[in-house]
Amino acid sequence: MLVNIFQCLNTYLQSQIIGQPALVKQLLIALLADGHILVQGPPGLAKTRAVKVLSDCIEGDFHRIQFTPDLLPSDLTGSDIYRPELGDFTFQAGPIFNSILLADEINRAPAKVQAAMLEAMAEKQITAGRQTYALPKLFLVMATQNPIEQEGTYPLPEAQLDRFLLQLNIDYPNEDSELEILRLNRGEAQGVVKQKPIHINQESIFEARKSVLGIYMADDVEKYIIRLVMATREPNRYSNRLTLWLDMGVSPRATLALDRCARAHAWLEGRDFVTPDDVQTMTYPVLRHRLLLSYEAQAEGIDADSVVKHLLNQVTSV
Structure with a gap:
């Protein structure tokens, strides 16, 4: 049954992302509900790792974008590139054309970049020049923001916040979880693999979404x-x-x-x-x-x- 596959995926993710059970479960809920998730928490709490481990289990491409104040919309969406041999412009797709996208510190990007994200998240398409391009059918954005450092940030407008299906606030793991993290990291450094990752194709995800509805x-x-x-x-x-x-x-x-x-x-x-x-x-x-x-x-x-x-x-x- 499909639900058993996703429950096994949840168990596997919990074994790889220690001390953040809510983050793992909400990521799966966002995936099943076809929405995007905004995660707020201090650095170093496995936000990037969570999305990376999830992407390793799912059929589809993963890309991480570090948002900075000098980022341009074209750095995200792509742009038209002139090809001398063809005498014409061709569109070079940007990193947003991936199934799973980690938008790291999204509130450090200026308003124009946030507007490009707004179109992608709301309509699963982007506009470059006069052309509109569809994004992959499976498209999940996990954005992060740091609640501590606010200098040099651009607060997300209400319209963009509304496009996020969920917002999750995470905190530091407890003492037992910290010990598990230490041992897991040491085992990975030594090349010890305790559990094989689970692989789910996109058709199973779309089928699961129908079951959820x-x-x-x-x-x-x-x-x-x-x-x-x-x-x-x-x-x-x-x-x-x-x-x-x-x-x-x-x-x-x-x-x-x-x-x-x-x-x-x-x-x-x-x-x-x-x-x-x-x-x-x-x-x-x-x-x-x-x-x-x-x-x-x-x-x-x-x-x-x-x-x-x-x-x-x-x-x-x-």
Whole structure:
């Protein structure tokens, strides 16, 4: 069964990326839900390794782009190159034409580059000159940003943040995980291979996505998703705190994302139906980057996760 293959993939990834179980699972959910993921955390927490190990298991090309302030859109998308022997221009595809793309420190790129990413993520195409080029059918972007160093960065606009299916905040591993990382790294340096990687072709991924969409979701669970979304737009109906903390609610993309991610979460758990727990689990990564917090919330030290927690306490699942 397809779900068994992906569960084995999850197990393998967990054995290679120690101490970051949430990162591994959310990467698989993004893959199954056909979306992109934004990962925020300090350097050195296996963000690059996670995508690289995943790409080694999947049929498709992988490319890592280090975003810098001097990056140009053509460095990402490619450009027309003049061929003297042909007397004409031909398009030279850029690194964005890969199935799995790691956009490292995406917030260090200027607005023009971010705009090029916006088109690619939203429409799976890029425009160079007067021509539009389709990206691969399997196209997954994992972007990272460092929450510590903000000097020389360009904050992502709300429109681009909304294009990310999920945002995951990761932190340092615990003591036991740190020891496992040490031993795994030493074993790799010595050429010791403990487990063979799992290989999945693209057709299996597309088939799995169809299975995820076929997961049963009861009317009450659908209405629960709608109530959560509407509570961000009409907070006065639920809580004075929400009214004070929120400047703007989430878009219909959040509704669609929460639906797809809850289904993918249930499917990975081996169930053929979605529960309110699936919705609640996925509410944090789906909503945290889409909520626009007020100055009052920021002054009180209230972050997006605190707002989501309060939201889940106020909106009942029945």
